[in-house]
Amino acid sequence: MPHSPEPNAGVEELLARVAGGDHDAFSGVYDALAGTVMGLACRILRDNAQAEEVTQDVMIEVWRTAGRYDPDRGTAKGWVLTLAHRRAVDRVRAAQASADREQRTGLLGPDRDFDEVAELVEERDEQRRVYRCLATLARQQRVPLVLAYYRGLTYVEVADALSTPEGTVKSRMRAGLRQLRACLEDET
Amino acid sequence: MTTEQEPHLAIGAYVLHALPPAEEAAFENHLAGCDQCLREVADLLETAAQLGSQDTAPVTPQARDRALRAVARTRQDQVRRLPARWGRRALRLALAASVAAAVAFGGIAVWQHGEADDARAEAARAEQRSGWDDSEYTDVLTAPDATLHTGKLGDGTTASVVVSRSRESAVFAARGLPALTGGKVYELWYAAEAGDPRPAGLLPGDAKLDARVLEGSPDDAVAVGITVEPAGGSPRPTTEPLGVISIEA
Numbered sequence: 463m464p465h466s467p468e469p470n471a472g473v474e475e476l477l478a479r480v481a482g483g484d485h486d487a488f489s490g491v492y493d494a495l496a497g498t499v500m501g502l503a504c505r506i507l508r509d510n511a512q513a514e515e516v517t518q519d520v521m522i523e524v525w526r527t528a529g530r531y532d533p534d535r536g537t538a539k540g541w542v543l544t545l546a547h548r549r550a551v552d553r554v555r556a557a558q559a560s561a562d563r564e565q566r567t568g569l570l571g572p573d574r575d576f577d578e579v580a581e582l583v584e585e586r587d588e589q590r591r592v593y594r595c596l597a598t599l600a601r602q603q604r605v606p607l608v609l610a611y612y613r614g615l616t617y618v619e620v621a622d623a624l625s626t627p628e629g630t631v632k633s634r635m636r637a638g639l640r641q642l643r644a645c646l647e648d649e650t
Numbered sequence: 651m652t653t654e655q656e657p658h659l660a661i662g663a664y665v666l667h668a669l670p671p672a673e674e675a676a677f678e679n680h681l682a683g684c685d686q687c688l689r690e691v692a693d694l695l696e697t698a699a700q701l702g703s704q705d706t707a708p709v710t711p712q713a714r715d716r717a718l719r720a721v722a723r724t725r726q727d728q729v730r731r732l733p734a735r736w737g738r739r740a741l742r743l744a745l746a747a748s749v750a751a752a753v754a755f756g757g758i759a760v761w762q763h764g765e766a767d768d769a770r771a772e773a774a775r776a777e778q779r780s781g782w783d784d785s786e787y788t789d790v791l792t793a794p795d796a797t798l799h800t801g802k803l804g805d806g807t808t809a810s811v812v813v814s815r816s817r818e819s820a821v822f823a824a825r826g827l828p829a830l831t832g833g834k835v836y837e838l839w840y841a842a843e844a845g846d847p848r849p850a851g852l853l854p855g856d857a858k859l860d861a862r863v864l865e866g867s868p869d870d871a872v873a874v875g876i877t878v879e880p881a882g883g884s885p886r887p888t889t890e891p892l893g894v895i896s897i898e899a
Contacts, residue, residue, distance in 0.1 A: 481726075483726060485718075485721065485722065488718070488721055489718060492714060492717060492718070493714075496709045496713075496714070496717070497706035497707060497708065497709055498702075498703050498705075498706050500706070500707040500708070500709050501704070501705030501706040501707040502702040502703075502705065503707075504705070504707045505702075505705055513707070514709075514710075514713055517709065517713065517717075518713065518716060518717055518720070521717045521721075522717065522720050522721060522724055525721045525724060525726065526724060526725075526726055526727050527726075527727050528726070529726065529727065529728075530727075536692055536695060536696040536699075537696065537699075539699065539703060540695060540696040540699035540700075541699075543699040543702040543703055544695050544699055546702065547667060547698070547699070547702050548667050551667050590704055592700050592701060592703075592704055593704070596701075607666065607701075610663070610666040610667075610668035611666050611698060611701050611702070612701070614667075615668065616663075616668045616669065616670050617663040617666075617668045617669065618670060620668070629659065631663075632659050632660055632662065632663050633659055633662070634662075635662030635663050635665075635666055635668065636659065636661050636662025636663075636694075637662070638662065639662050639665060639666075639694045639697055639698060640662075640694070642697055642701075643693060643694065643696075643697040646697060646700060
């Protein structure tokens with residue numbers, strides 16, 4: 463399995479020691495990754511206090527479940543960020559009563575431009591490979607990825623917001639991720 | 651109404667955590683038996699994680715202290731690696747059990763992190779909470795031909811039916827059915843293309859138990875319906891169905 467991107471030297475080893483109950487190693491993992499977890503949580507939750515709670519929960523989950531991390535499946539950073547993403551998205555969803563959620567997808571109504579990535583690429587750091595690669599995706603693949611990953615919408619909600627059939631959204635999500643992966647590998 | 655017929659198509663949405671809970675659980679069940687999917691999921695999770703590694707935000711020293719203190723008094727999960735020989739089967743079994751738990755209770759089983767132990771723990775919790783004997787469920791859910799069908803009832807409740815034709819059995823699960831008054835009950839029905847619906851069992855109207863193995867075999871049924879009936883149930887539906895879930899393959 464090709465798992466080339468950004469080998470976070472040392473974190474894999476630290477995580478293996480955490481699995482064995484090593485508290486010092488946990489501090490090391492915390493210092494290496496808590497800031498990134500917090501960054502992602504802020505991005506998704508748009509609320510500092512909630513992001514802090516999610517970060518706390520994620521890091522405790524890392525401690526509790528470190529034994530499940532399997533280096534053959536991916537990087538330690540990838541594993542931790544997957545936990546973080548799931549928790550942050552679950553929190554966003556829980557925080558929204560169903561009525562709110564309808565409003566939320568409504569807010570993203572057909573008139574709105576979803577293509578915040580285009581802005582990101584221009585306004586932010588052009589050096590960032592991931593955004594550069596995102597920008598190479600066709601808009602119809604990029605937008606579902608962004609709405610799901612950064613906004614926590616389900617594919618059903620994305621389909622609704624974009625007035626696109628659900629099956630189409632599902633296959634675009636997969637195609638988009640695959641293309642993103644190919645681009646990231648090329649740039650390495 | 652959604653029927654998960656092409657599980658591979660859901661890989662992208664799964665990786666983005668963008669499947670609704672019942673579909674996520676069904677997909678994880680599929681994953682347990684699909685090596686090719688496992689590889690693709692691992693690769694794409696790594697790609698998706700890069701979307702999440704672009705920003706950092708400061709963590710206060712107080713937050714760090716809180717985390718370290720919390721960890722000092724938190725026990726770690728014991729991870730038992732399953733013996734390789736029967737690992738796949740055990741995993742499949744455990745994940746299948748988690749489908750029932752996830753569908754019935756809205757819990758979310760996470761393949762990448764949870765694996766078999768979590769799924770089992772979740773199923774055990776569900777069992778404890780509801781007092782079911784799980785064996786009939788697992789029998790249906792672990793059948794190689796088990797299919798999950800979900801649909802919305804009239805009041806917006808999500809309901810699911812897992813059908814195994816080879817086991818001649820089906821499981822119904824719904825979350826948050828409204829409590830009924832006056833001793834009324836929910837009754838489930840098998841509906842075929844022709845003929846009257848066949849009674850497939852009752853659910854109490856007090857919404858305490860909202861999942862069960864259906865009575866009888868699905869046979870030629872193409873859908874499962876649910877109605878509100880007087881105490882004791884009826885031989886034929888006496889009210890308009892709250893919902894009808896297609897169970898066609």
